[in-house]
Every structure is written in C-alpha cells, then in structure tokens.
Amino acid sequence: MRVLVVDDEPSMVTSLRRGLEAEGYAVDVCFDGEDGLWRATEFDYDVVVLDIMLPKLNGFVVATRLRDAGREVPILMLTAKDGELDQAEALDCGADDFLSKPFSYPVLLARLRALIRRGSSHRRSLPVVGDLRVDIAARRCWRGDVEVQLTARELAVLDYLLHRTGEVVAKQELLRHVWADDERVTINAVEVVVGYLRRKIDRPFGRHSVETVRGGGYRLAADGG
Amino acid sequence: MAVSGWGQHLSPVRVRITVLASLVVGAALVVAALAAVVLLRDGLVRSVAGTGPRRAAEIAAQAQAGPLPDPLLPLDTPRLTFLQVLDEHGRVLDASAPLRSLGPLTAPGHSASDVRSEIDGLPPGDWLVEPTAAVVAGRPATVVVVTNLAELTRPVTLLTGLLLVGLPLLIGVVALVAWVLVGRALRPVEAMRIEVAGIRGGQLERRVPVVSSADEVGRLARTLNDMLDRLEASDERQRHFVSDASHELRTPIANMRTALEVGEGAMSPADWPLVSADLLTQVHRMQALVDDLLLLARIDDGLPRAAHQLVDLAALVRASAAEQVGGPIAVTVVEPVPDASVRGDADQLRRVLVNLLGNGVRHARSRVRVSLSATASAWELAVDDDGPGIALEDRERIFERFVRLDEHRARGGGGVGLGLAIVRRTVTAHGGTVVVADGGLAAGARLIVRLPRP
Incomplete structure (x- = not known):
C-alpha cells in the first residue's frame, strides 16, 4: 500500500516513515500543504496522513481541495490543537478519520488499515478470499489451516490484490503501490514477486488464485482460486 | 423577564425615596396651608379693621346733614356689620335694628376693640366690637361697629376643611407617583442586575438590554455592556493562548511518543543514535517552551x-x-x-x-x-x-x-x-x-x- 504523509515536523515524519515502511507500506512525505495537495492530486495513494497545522496551506484546505478535485483517497487527519471543533471541521472537510496528537502509534496503524479497507470491497480485518486468509497486522497468511510464510513484499502484493479482489490490477499499479519511489525497480520486479507469491500460495495447494490477465495485469480470483 | 416580586417592591431605595418625597412635600404643604389659613384670617379681619372710623365718619357726616337715618345701616350691608351710636355719656343714641334693645356695648371714651363671643340679640359666634370716637350733631359721640367675625371668617373655616381633606390626599398622590416612578426607573436596573448575575464563564456573549439610551440607566447599561465586551475579548484571547500553548506542547510530546512507539517494533541498535538525538531535540524544545510559558506567567504576576x-x-x-x-x-x-x-x-x-x-x-x-x-x-x-x-x-x-x-x-x-x-x-x-x-x-x-x- 502506498501512503502519503504530510506533516511539517521532521521528527514525526522520520518516525512515521520508518514505522510504515517496516509495516510494508511505500511511503512518500511532504512538509507543507501546497506540496501535499499537489502530490495527492497527481498520484494515487491508498491513504493520506494529513496534519492540520501546516505551512502554506493548512490541512483543512488541503482536504477540501482534494475532495473538490474529485480525489477520493482516504484521509486520516492529525492535530495537536485542542478541541472538538477541529475534529468536526476535519470530518466536514472530507477527512475520513481524525487522530489527536500525541496518539498511539498502534492505533494509527489500525486506523490506516481500516481506512484502506473502506476503500476496498473487504470489511473485515482479516481479508478472506475463499480459504486464503491474510492478517496484514500480524503479517501472516494462511491457506486453509496451513500457514504460508511470505516476505514483506510478497505480503504487500497479496494484500493489495486482496483489496481489489475480482478486479484487474495493472502491473504498473502494483509497482506504484507496493514499491517506494526511490526504489528504482521495473515492472520485472513485479513479475518476479508475483511469481514467488504463486509458488507459495498457489502451487503447493494446486490452486490458481492469482490469475494473469492478458494486457498486463493480475487478478485475485474471487473464490480464492 | 420575571423580577422577584416582593424583593423588588420593598426595595429600600424605593421606600426611602417615596417616604422622603412624601415627608418633604407634606411638610411644605402643611406649612403653606397653615400660612394660608393664618394669612387669610388675618387679612379678612384686617379688612374690616378700618370700618369703624369710616362708619363713624359717615354717621358724623350724616348727622351733620340731618337726623340719623333709619335704619342706621344701608340695607345692602350684609348681616355682617351692625352699628351702635353712643353719646358722650355712654347712652345709646341710636343702633341698628337687632341692637336697639341692648345697652351700650362699651364705655364712652373707650376706643380699644375687642372680641366678644356672645352678644344678646345677635347670632352666636365671635363678634368684633370696635368703638370709634366721632362728632355727631356737634356733640362728642362713640360709634361702635360690631362685626360678625364668624361670618367674616367663614372662608377660613371652609379653607381649613378643604385643606384637612385635600392635604392628605395630595400627599397620598405624591407618594403614589413617587412609588410608581421610582419603580419604573429601577426596573431596568434590576433587570440588568439579574442579567449580569446570570452570566457565567461560558456565556460572555450575553449583553444587558439597553432600554432608554439617553438617561443614567441607559448609560449604565451601555457601560456594563462595554465591560462585558472587554471581558469577552479577554476570555477569547485567553482561550487562544491556551489552545496555542497546548498545541506547541503536544507537538514535541507526540514526536517523542511516536518515535518511541515506532522504535518498539522497528528499531535496530544502529538506529538508536539518530533516535536518541531526535528525542533530545524534542526534550530541549519542550523545555524551552515550558520555560517561556512559566516566564510569561511570572511576568504577568508582576516583578x-x-x-x-x-x-x-x-x-x-x-x-x-x-x-x-x-x-x-x-x-x-x-x-x-x-x-x-x-x-x-x-x-x-x-x-x-x-x-x-x-x-x-x-x-x-x-x-x-x-x-x-x-x-x-x-x-x-x-x-x-x-x-x-x-x-x-x-x-x-x-x-x-x-x-x-x-x-x-x-x-x-x-x-x-x-x-x-x-x-x-x-x-x-x-x-x-x-x-x-x-x-x-x-x-x-x-x-x-x-x-x-x-
């Protein structure tokens, strides 16, 4: 999953980047509202973490303009200011969720996951497709009762496909959402990882859940293959 | 708006003003009434004081011209005045009809007036008896003028009666008017008091009603509202300050917390130098901020x-x-x-x-x-x-x-x-x-x- 963090506190940004990358996210950062708005408008993100007190444009304005531009990406807003008024305004501007600083980092992770789920067809925290089960928080995966050991990257790809179960996901899209910008990789990397994934979750079980769609994409079969 | 009934009616100011006004007006009225009554009586009495010599002169002139007229008094004189003419020995020469049968009312040569409460033949009441020396038909005589004081001073009696009734009534009216007017003037003050008493911290946007802006009460209302404006502004500033301060304090705390919580899961020993440096920065930042805030608070308290x-x-x-x-x-x-x-x-x-x-x-x-x-x-x-x-x-x-x-x-x-x-x-x-x-x-x-x- 690809996340955009917009916050002007270098310390917070560094911590979040480190933490989110360890969770398997591809992370982009911006330090002011203008930059954040541009990035979120230009590129696809699975979720945006947006601080309110930003230089140039504050978080409310960024969220409003993002919605006005038709970008539906889930937004989690952060603030260190008091008050229910901030919370109400955040939600009114188009944010999907709101956290007060200082916040609990595990809670932030859970809320991000929830927001990402909301953008997809899955509602439960353990996405299940057929007998394929993924617990993204614990980074575990099962086919039936058998646990499958996946690398972070493989898990990330599977998770993304899971959220788009039944839909065709272009290789480019997987590249954008699972790899960070500064990782200079090509489509080939995507193909390689999908290959490994199949070898782990499909082949041993005689299943074909990850389908190749001609025209350059993959699809996770709706019934788990 | 409801104003506490009895409390407002018995307001000391209202009672005081009403009683004071009534007393002052009452005293003045009583003094004026007394003066009027006395002056009227005096005036009335004095108006007949000169009758004696005048009558005497008339009689003398008459006697000069011929016998004394009969009746002695012209008919159009009201039953106020009667005459008796005495000769130099004190014998009655002539008298008005009702006095014909009376003896001399005064001794000859006696010229002082006096008041008699009863004279035979005349209705009861006070009579003023005024003897005046005169010359009648060439001989010294005394003309005694008898005036009905009771009749004369009837206006005074009437006036006194009127005043006895009217004065209390007047004072009553004054008291009532004072009561009502003061009540009317004080009502907005009480309304203001209640409004202000009810304003608590969270309601500083309320204002006092300004009814009549021209007078003192209106000025008071506007002044109170000005003060409430200032209070509201000050409260607003305070709230902004607290909000800003809380933001500035929470930010470094949030930074530290997230750094540590992220570290719990995703940190290797190699990361520690950077993380600890960052934590120290945040601590310094908070320290500087806390110092600044405490300093501001201390300065605000005075040197x-x-x-x-x-x-x-x-x-x-x-x-x-x-x-x-x-x-x-x-x-x-x-x-x-x-x-x-x-x-x-x-x-x-x-x-x-x-x-x-x-x-x-x-x-x-x-x-x-x-x-x-x-x-x-x-x-x-x-x-x-x-x-x-x-x-x-x-x-x-x-x-x-x-x-x-x-x-x-x-x-x-x-x-x-x-x-x-x-x-x-x-x-x-x-x-x-x-x-x-x-x-x-x-x-x-x-x-x-x-x-x-x-």
Whole structure:
C-alpha cells in the first residue's frame, strides 16, 4: 500500500516513515500543504496522513481541495490543537478519520488499515478470499489451516490484490503501490514477486488464485482460486 | 423577564425615596396651608379693621346733614356689620335694628376693640366690637361697629376643611407617583442586575438590554455592556493562548511518543543514535517552551519584589552580542556604548536581549547591529537586521503570543512565537516600551526598546 504523509515536523515524519515502511507500506512525505495537495492530486495513494497545522496551506484546505478535485483517497487527519471543533471541521472537510496528537502509534496503524479497507470491497480485518486468509497486522497468511510464510513484499502484493479482489490490477499499479519511489525497480520486479507469491500460495495447494490477465495485469480470483 | 416580586417592591431605595418625597412635600404643604389659613384670617379681619372710623365718619357726616337715618345701616350691608351710636355719656343714641334693645356695648371714651363671643340679640359666634370716637350733631359721640367675625371668617373655616381633606390626599398622590416612578426607573436596573448575575464563564456573549439610551440607566447599561465586551475579548484571547500553548506542547510530546512507539517494533541498535538525538531535540524544545510559558506567567504576576537592583545594561548588551560570535550572522555593537543602567530584574533583562538578538539573527541575511543611546529620560536600545523587514500590518502583531511571521521555516529552526511576547511583557513590567521602527539596515527590521533611567 502506498501512503502519503504530510506533516511539517521532521521528527514525526522520520518516525512515521520508518514505522510504515517496516509495516510494508511505500511511503512518500511532504512538509507543507501546497506540496501535499499537489502530490495527492497527481498520484494515487491508498491513504493520506494529513496534519492540520501546516505551512502554506493548512490541512483543512488541503482536504477540501482534494475532495473538490474529485480525489477520493482516504484521509486520516492529525492535530495537536485542542478541541472538538477541529475534529468536526476535519470530518466536514472530507477527512475520513481524525487522530489527536500525541496518539498511539498502534492505533494509527489500525486506523490506516481500516481506512484502506473502506476503500476496498473487504470489511473485515482479516481479508478472506475463499480459504486464503491474510492478517496484514500480524503479517501472516494462511491457506486453509496451513500457514504460508511470505516476505514483506510478497505480503504487500497479496494484500493489495486482496483489496481489489475480482478486479484487474495493472502491473504498473502494483509497482506504484507496493514499491517506494526511490526504489528504482521495473515492472520485472513485479513479475518476479508475483511469481514467488504463486509458488507459495498457489502451487503447493494446486490452486490458481492469482490469475494473469492478458494486457498486463493480475487478478485475485474471487473464490480464492 | 420575571423580577422577584416582593424583593423588588420593598426595595429600600424605593421606600426611602417615596417616604422622603412624601415627608418633604407634606411638610411644605402643611406649612403653606397653615400660612394660608393664618394669612387669610388675618387679612379678612384686617379688612374690616378700618370700618369703624369710616362708619363713624359717615354717621358724623350724616348727622351733620340731618337726623340719623333709619335704619342706621344701608340695607345692602350684609348681616355682617351692625352699628351702635353712643353719646358722650355712654347712652345709646341710636343702633341698628337687632341692637336697639341692648345697652351700650362699651364705655364712652373707650376706643380699644375687642372680641366678644356672645352678644344678646345677635347670632352666636365671635363678634368684633370696635368703638370709634366721632362728632355727631356737634356733640362728642362713640360709634361702635360690631362685626360678625364668624361670618367674616367663614372662608377660613371652609379653607381649613378643604385643606384637612385635600392635604392628605395630595400627599397620598405624591407618594403614589413617587412609588410608581421610582419603580419604573429601577426596573431596568434590576433587570440588568439579574442579567449580569446570570452570566457565567461560558456565556460572555450575553449583553444587558439597553432600554432608554439617553438617561443614567441607559448609560449604565451601555457601560456594563462595554465591560462585558472587554471581558469577552479577554476570555477569547485567553482561550487562544491556551489552545496555542497546548498545541506547541503536544507537538514535541507526540514526536517523542511516536518515535518511541515506532522504535518498539522497528528499531535496530544502529538506529538508536539518530533516535536518541531526535528525542533530545524534542526534550530541549519542550523545555524551552515550558520555560517561556512559566516566564510569561511570572511576568504577568508582576516583578518580584527583590528584583529592583541596578542592572548594567551596557554590560548585558556586550555579553549578549559576544554570545553570537562565531555564528553565520555578524553581530556588531555600535560604539560608544554609554554607561547605561536601569532598575529591574537582571535575568529578565538578559532574556530580553537574548530574544531580541536571537530574533535578529534568525531573520538577518548577513548582519545584525545593536546600539545603545541616551535620550532625556530613557535609554534607547536598538536592534537592526538586514533581513526582509516587518510589514506595517504585522508591527504590532508580532508581539502577541504564538505569532510567527515566517510560516515556511521548519519548526526546529524558529521559535514558537513567544520570544517577542516575552520581550514586550518584560519591558512593560520595567516601565518601558518596545516598538518596531523604520531605519534598520537595508530594508531590514528595527526594534527599539526604551527603558526609563533610574
């Protein structure tokens, strides 16, 4: 999953980047509202973490303009200011969720996951497709009762496909959402990882859940293959 | 709006004014009434006082001309006055009809008047008996004029009766009118009192109703509303301050918490130096902020009693400038520096200089200039930088709390916006002023602090 963090506190940004990358996210950062708005408008993100007190444009304005531009990406807003008024305004501007600083980092992770789920067809925290089960928080995966050991990257790809179960996901899209910008990789990397994934979750079980769609994409079969 | 019934009716002011008004008007009326009655009686009595001699003269003239007329009095005289004419021996010569059978009413030669309460043949009541000497038919005689005082003073009786009834009524009316008017005047005051009594912390937007804006009550209402305006504004400022302060305090705490929580899951020993450096930065930041906030709170309470020492301003200036040596910005002190000293708190004044110089250095392109000079009554400290300067509309704003002009700067470099607020509060507490002026370096900012000379 690809996340955009917009916050002007270098310390917070560094911590979040480190933490989110360890969770398997591809992370982009911006330090002011203008930059954040541009990035979120230009590129696809699975979720945006947006601080309110930003230089140039504050978080409310960024969220409003993002919605006005038709970008539906889930937004989690952060603030260190008091008050229910901030919370109400955040939600009114188009944010999907709101956290007060200082916040609990595990809670932030859970809320991000929830927001990402909301953008997809899955509602439960353990996405299940057929007998394929993924617990993204614990980074575990099962086919039936058998646990499958996946690398972070493989898990990330599977998770993304899971959220788009039944839909065709272009290789480019997987590249954008699972790899960070500064990782200079090509489509080939995507193909390689999908290959490994199949070898782990499909082949041993005689299943074909990850389908190749001609025209350059993959699809996770709706019934788990 | 409901006004407490009995409490308002028996308001001491109302009772007092009504009683006072009634007493004063009552006393005046009573005095006037008495005077009127006395004067009227007197006047009436006096009006007949001259009758005696006049009548006597008439009779004399008559007798001169011929016999005394019969009746002795012209018929059109009301039954007020009767005459008796006595000869020099006191024998009755002639008298008005009712008196014909009476003996002489006075002794001859007796000329004093007196009042008799009963005279035979005449209706009961007071009669004024006035003898006057005269010459009738060439012989000395006495003309006695008898006047019906009771009849004469009937108007007085009438008046007295009227006053006895009318005065209490009048006083009653006065009392009623006073009661009603005072009540009417006081009602808005009570309404105001109730409104203000009901205003609690969260309701400072309420105002007192202004009914009649021209009179004292209206002025009171407007003054109360002005005060409520000021209270609301002050409350608003306070709330902003608390909100800003809470934001500035929570941010470094949030940074530290997230750094540590992320570290719990995703940190290797190699990461620790960076993380610990970051944590330390946040701690310093919080410490500086807490110090600033406490300082502001302390200044707001007034200068501590012990802090009225003589502070060497010149030395402070040199020391603060020296601290900046070695940095990227050149800080120069303009010579000569006068031997300036002021009365106050050395630590706080040092803080003023640190903040001013720090601000200058933060905004300067390459240099900051500090100068100290004397005016007639004060020391003038000027700090100039060659940075972008301060726009006219910001020149007062920058002294407010948590105001930062350069939003673009990363948080780590700049302060939270309390530096100049502290400068202003400290300088004010020391009896001085701090303003932004023109005339810095290039187009840069110029801040001038004036402190009174001891």
